[in-house]
Structures are given as structure tokens and as C-alpha cells.
Amino acid sequence: xxxxxxxxxxILAVMTTPRRETRQVVVGRPPGPTVSVGGxxxxxxxxxxxxxxxxxxxxxxxxxxxxxxxxxxxRCTCNEEEAAEGLAQIVPRSPVPIIADIHFQxxxxxxxxxxxxxxxxxxxxxxxxxxxxxxxxxxxxxRGLPIRIGVNAGSLDPDIAQQYGxxxxxxxxxxxxxxxxxxxxxxDDVKISVKASNVALMIDAYRLLSETVDYPLxxxxxxxxxxxxxxxxxxxxxxTLLAEGIGDTIRFSLTADPVEEARAxxxxxxxxxxxxxxGLDLIxxxxxxxxxxxxxxxxxxxxxxxxxLNIPLQVAVMGCVVNGPxxxxxxDLGIAAGRxxxxxxxxxQVVRVVPEAEMVDALVATAKQIMDEGIDxxxxxxxxGAAAEAEAVRVExxxxxxxxxxxxAEKIERIRELAAE
Numbered sequence: 001x002x003x004x005x006x007x008x009x010x011i012l013a014v015m016t017t018p019r020r021e022t023r024q025v026v027v028g029r030p031p032g033p034t035v036s037v038g039g040x041x042x043x044x045x046x047x048x049x050x051x052x053x054x055x056x057x058x059x060x061x062x063x064x065x066x067x068x069x070x071x072x073x074x075r076c077t078c079n080e081e082e083a084a085e086g087l088a089q090i091v092p093r094s095p096v097p098i099i100a101d102i103h104f105q106x107x108x109x110x111x112x113x114x115x116x117x118x119x120x121x122x123x124x125x126x127x128x129x130x131x132x133x134x135x136x137x138x139x140x141x142x143r144g145l146p147i148r149i150g151v152n153a154g155s156l157d158p159d160i161a162q163q164y165g166x167x168x169x170x171x172x173x174x175x176x177x178x179x180x181x182x183x184x185x186x187x188d189d190v191k192i193s194v195k196a197s198n199v200a201l202m203i204d205a206y207r208l209l210s211e212t213v214d215y216p217l218x219x220x221x222x223x224x225x226x227x228x229x230x231x232x233x234x235x236x237x238x239x240t241l242l243a244e245g246i247g248d249t250i251r252f253s254l255t256a257d258p259v260e261e262a263r264a265x266x267x268x269x270x271x272x273x274x275x276x277x278x279g280l281d282l283i284x285x286x287x288x289x290x291x292x293x294x295x296x297x298x299x300x301x302x303x304x305x306x307x308x309l310n311i312p313l314q315v316a317v318m319g320c321v322v323n324g325p326x327x328x329x330x331x332d333l334g335i336a337a338g339r340x341x342x343x344x345x346x347x348x349q350v351v352r353v354v355p356e357a358e359m360v361d362a363l364v365a366t367a368k369q370i371m372d373e374g375i376d377x378x379x380x381x382x383x384x385g386a387a388a389e390a391e392a393v394r395v396e397x398x399x400x401x402x403x404x405x406x407x408x409a410e411k412i413e414r415i416r417e418l419a420a421e
Contacts, residue, residue, distance in 0.1 A: 038216025
């Protein structure tokens with residue numbers, strides 16, 4: 001599809017802290033799907049299926065839904081022999097690399113590798129015998145598969161917890177102990193996570209770990225809970241670290257459909273400028289005294305209609321034409337309401353004026369036109385007189401509502417009077 005003179009939505013240089021330099025591991029191998037983690041690879045998004053892995057068709061359906069939502073790597077539990085058998089059928093049909101999640105039984109890690117998985121996640125808190133750990137590491141080394149050391153604050157080795165307490169030092173010590181076992185068999189194809197449900201503990205643990213090792217780090221707040229609280233906690237922890245240049249792959253651990261995890265992870269990376277936008281980014285004003293429409297309803301209707309298109313555009317819904325096009329001038333496309341009309345703008349330039357009832361339809365049609373012809377072509381095809389009509393309405397509103405439609409000046413004056421009393 002044509003996009004005029006360049007990309008519709010370029011990556012913004014949001015991050016100011018350079019990403020920490022790490023080793024790189026590759027999950028998967030050709031001709032199957034592969035994802036690089038660490039080094040100069042983009043930060044990847046992960047999630048985990050909630051189906052029984054023995055349910056091959058159900059699990060594959062969820063994996064495909066996750067991949068469509070922006071997930072790069074998917075983890076499946078391997079907690080029984082039937083799960084390992086399911087993995088043998090799932091892996092060849094998966095569009096993304098599959099990681100086997102292993103707890104307690106090291107033999108299931110061996111079975112999962114035999115099934116063809118592209119990596120493992122081991123919890124050092126519940127596979128503790130050095131001989132078992134080294135047996136898994138040796139097999140992974142022989143097969144060229146990476147392992148994530150998945151430390152969890154809620155399942156630390158009892159002796160480590162007793163020595164350090166539930167602290168960042170404890171989580172890092174657990175990872176280092178596992179690394180030492182791996183080193184004995186010469187295995188270092190490793191990613192590490194040090195997750196906790198306490199956001200502050202999680203942040204401090206990853207900061208300490210990043211100063212201690214150069215392995216790629218998998219970020220997450222474990223057991224974050226259901227949205228919206230789970231989204232807030234996960235974002236607080238993951239975004240803080242990413243903004244500091246820490247982190248190579250992420251997972252939102254939500255009590256929700258895992259597709260929500262993938263969407264949240266992808267959205268966060270796009271918002272931080274760490275991944276190119278692949279879907280809709282709808283922005284809307286919070287409404288004010290100038291609003292001429294129900295902004296919440298229009299934004300909701302626009303979100304529903306545009307999301308179906310799966311387009312990488314930033315779209316703005318603004319409640320008035322006085323400030324709307326200017327405030328959202330960086331949006332690819334937007335609409336602002338004024339006097340029963342919708343003023344459609346592209347990159348801040350009004351290109352069309354439509355009846356208020358047709359605003360959402362106009363957004364959809366113009367979004368499709370942008371994807372087919374490019375932004376420059378849409379601006380060039382602007383209706384004659386649209387900009388002048390919009391300006392006339394803007395002037396009319398300012399005249400009728402005054403410059404201070406929200407009465408801020410009155411409030412400020414009253415505040416000053418109260419302070420002076």
C-alpha cells in the first residue's frame with residue numbers, strides 16, 4: 001500500500017537512556033520462526049497460554065491470537081507427560097517460538113526439548129538438585145536451545161531466603177547460583193528474570209541484576225492481578241526499567257485473557273518508541289467547556305470502527321475546533337467537532353467538513369485512503385474551502401464562548417482573593 005513520501009508513523013526518539021549492552025540469544029532456528037533477544041534486537045513481547053497444553057487445537061488457537069496481538073514469543077506449561085506430547089504437535093504449527101515452562105520435574109524439561117520447543121524457562125526455586133539442573137543445561141547446550149532462569153520472589157530457595165530475606169540481593173543470588181550450575185557444563189545461552197509482585201522490589205532487583213551480569217533480561221511484575229490495577233503495576237515496573245535502558249524482552253502477567261497481555265506489552269513498547277507502531281493509536285481530549293460533542297462516545301465509536309482495520313495510524317478525536325487541530329497536529333488523522341459539523345484534519349490541516357453524524361464514518365474512510373494513497377495525497381485532495389469553513393466556525397465559537405471558555409481566569413482570580421484574605 002502506498003504511503004506518500006514516507007512512513008505514515010515514524011518511530012519517535014522517545015527514549016533518552018541508551019539500552020544496556022547485553023549478550024544476544026536466539027530463540028528458535030530456521031526454517032522455523034526465530035526471535036533474537038538482547039544485543040541490538042528490538043525489545044520483544046511475550047505471553048503465556050492459559051489452555052491445557054494437551055489440548056493441542058485450543059492451545060494453537062490461543063497462540064495464533066497472541067501472535068496476531070503482537071506477541072513475539074509464547075510460553076506453554078509442560079507440567080505432565082500429556083503436555084509434552086501436546087508440545088510435539090504444537091511446535092511445528094506455531095507461528096512464533098514456543099518456550100516450555102518447567103516446574104519441579106526436570107524430566108519434563110528433557111521431554112519438552114525432545115518435543116521440539118525452542119527454549120525453556122526454569123524456576124531455580126523449585127528445581128534445586130544440581131545434578132538435575134546440569135542435566136537440563138547439558139541437553140539444552142547440545143540442542144542449541146536457550147534457557148531463561150526465572151527467579152520469583154515467592155518461590156526462592158529456603159536457604160537464600162533465610163540468608164538475604166525477600167530482597168533484591170536474594171533474587172540476584174538465586175540467579176547467580178543457577179548460572180554457576182550452568183557454567184559447570186559450559187552452558188551460557190541464558191536469559192534471566194527476577195520477578196516480584198511488589199513493584200519496588202522488582203525494580204530494585206532488576207537494577208542490581210543489570211549491574212551484575214550482561215545476560216539479556218526478561219522484565220515482568222509477577223502476579224500483577226486483573227486490569228486495571230494489574231496493568232498499572234506492570235507498566236510501573238516495566239516502563240521504569242525500560243526508560244533506564246534495562247530490559248530486552250517483557251511480559252505483562254495479568255489475571256485476564258493473555259491476548260490482553262500481548263496488547264499491553266506491544267502498546268507499551270510503541271508508546272516508548274521501542275517498537276514501530278503496528279496498530280491503531282487513538283488519542284482524545286478529556287473534554288472541556290468548549291466541547292461540542294460527547295467526546296467519550298465519539299472516541300469509543302471511533303476506536304471500535306478503526307480497530308477492525310488494524311492500521312498503524314495515530315488518530316485524534318477532539319471535542320472542539322478551537323484548539324483540536326492544533327493540539328493534535330502531530331496525529332496522522334483526526335476529527336474535531338464544531339456547530340454540528342466534524343472538521344476532518346490530516347497532520348493538522350483541515351481537509352474536509354462533514355455532518356456530525358458522519359464523523360466516525362469519515363475517519364474510517366480517510367484512514368483507508370491514507371493507507372492506500374499516502375498522507376501527502378490525502379492532503380492534496382482536500383476539499384476546496386474546507387479550511388476556510390473550519391476557521392469561520394473557530395472564530396464564531398471564540399466570539400460566542402469567549403477566549404476563556406473554561407472560566408480559568410475567574411477561578412484564578414478567586415484563588416488570589418482567598419490567598420490575600
